[in-house]
Amino acid sequence: MDDIPEAREIPESTVEEMVRSIEPTLEPREIDAAERGFCSVYRIVASGSDAARERYLKASPDGRPWGIPTEARIQAILAAHTSIPVPDVFGVVDGHGTLPTPFYLMRALPGEELPxxxxxxxxxxxxxxxxxxxxxxxxxxxxxxxxDRFGHVRHDGPELTGGRPSDDPAELTVGDPRExxxxxxxxxxxxxxxxxxxxxxxxxxxxxxxxxxxxxxxxxxxxxxxxxxxxxxxxxxxxxxxxxxxxxxxxxxxxxxxxxxxxxxxxxxxxxxxxxxxxxxxxxxxxxxxxxxxxxxxxxxxxxxxxxxxxxxxxxxxxxxxxxxxxxxxxxxxxxxxxxxxxxxxxxxxxxx
Known part of the structure; x- marks a missing residue:
């Protein structure tokens, strides 16, 4: 099993750049690190043209995928095809020359997170x-x-540089599949x-x-x-x-x-x-x-x-x-x-x- 890394700390200015790579008009007003697993997760309260909006940015802790690109695609598929309450995904960046990837930006949901x-x-x-x-x-x-086979679910869609992921279930696949x-x-x-x-x-x-x-x-x-x-x-x-x-x-x-x-x-x-x-x-x-x-x-x-x-x-x-x-x-x-x-x-x- 892979050793679980410590979540890397991302500078606030970089978080802002990551957010704007997906939502260019969003203006972050508050940025707070969230204690959530081992990934780098940030809560963003942004002021837009109408009202304050809350987002979460989820990024790899060390540059490895850790299922983050697939997770964003799965959430998009579930949001489109089920009533399961998953966060709406605004966009995904799978790779970038300077930003810490992969990462995606999602809408905040109500409710409490409990141990x-x-x-x-x-x-x-x-x-x-x-x-x-x-x-x-x-x-x-x-x-x-x-x-149609057993294994860890992956995605087989195109690389994204800020766009919304597809909601087509056919773009999910299985890594190292077993029949x-x-x-x-x-x-x-x-x-x-x-x-x-x-x-x-x-x-x-x-x-x-x-x-x-x-x-x-x-x-x-x-x-x-x-x-x-x-x-x-x-x-x-x-x-x-x-x-x-x-x-x-x-x-x-x-x-x-x-x-x-x-x-x-x-x-x-x-x-x-x-x-x-x-x-x-x-x-x-x-x-x-x-x-x-x-x-x-x-x-x-x-x-x-x-x-x-x-x-x-x-x-x-x-x-x-x-x-x-x-x-x-x-x-x-x-x-x-x-x-x-x-x-x-x-x-x-x-x-x-």
Missing amino acids: YECVSRFDDGVLRRLARETGEHLAELHSVPAV DWPTYLRDRVGRELDRHADSRFSDLTDELSQWFAAGIGELEGPFDPVLGRNDHGLHNLLVEPETGEITGMLDWGYTLAVPAAFDVEFAVYLLSGAFLAGLPDVPDRRPLVRDAMLSGYRATAPDRAETLSMPEPLYEALAMVRIMNDFHHLTVPDGTEPAVVDRIRGDVRGLLA
């Missing part, structure tokens, strides 16, 4: 609405006719378990490896690739915390072409907050989240929803491995970390048994 762990603090009604809306949006995402899902899944599991061997849960790696190998060998198709969000943490959503309404779905650079069931099971585990169920006041709400998510999915895509009715433990287990690999990024109350770790180990042991 990963806050999902475990929502009351049942709020979490149920968030899960149902997630199901509705995933059903729309999975219905976009864009991919066979079990083959691709073995590769993905292998990469995650390589990371797992360096985690604090490494004593489980060998058993997990054997368990996955046996389970993947028993998977039965057919498997149809769809656009899969995969990066389902609460931190990649904008929400109304009092109601659970999703006002924005952010960060599409990790979009994969996968079976719909894979995407749904990942979302159920990550949005249920089950990874924090070791805390005394945090229940395991996977059943609540799964029922609500499938309810939303069924209302939007009833034909496909039937194929999701039976959970697939392999996919949930891979979501657990992701949490274990990134456990050091979680924030838990002081003194509770051993209990959280023990609960995750217990969940994994339950699957292995």
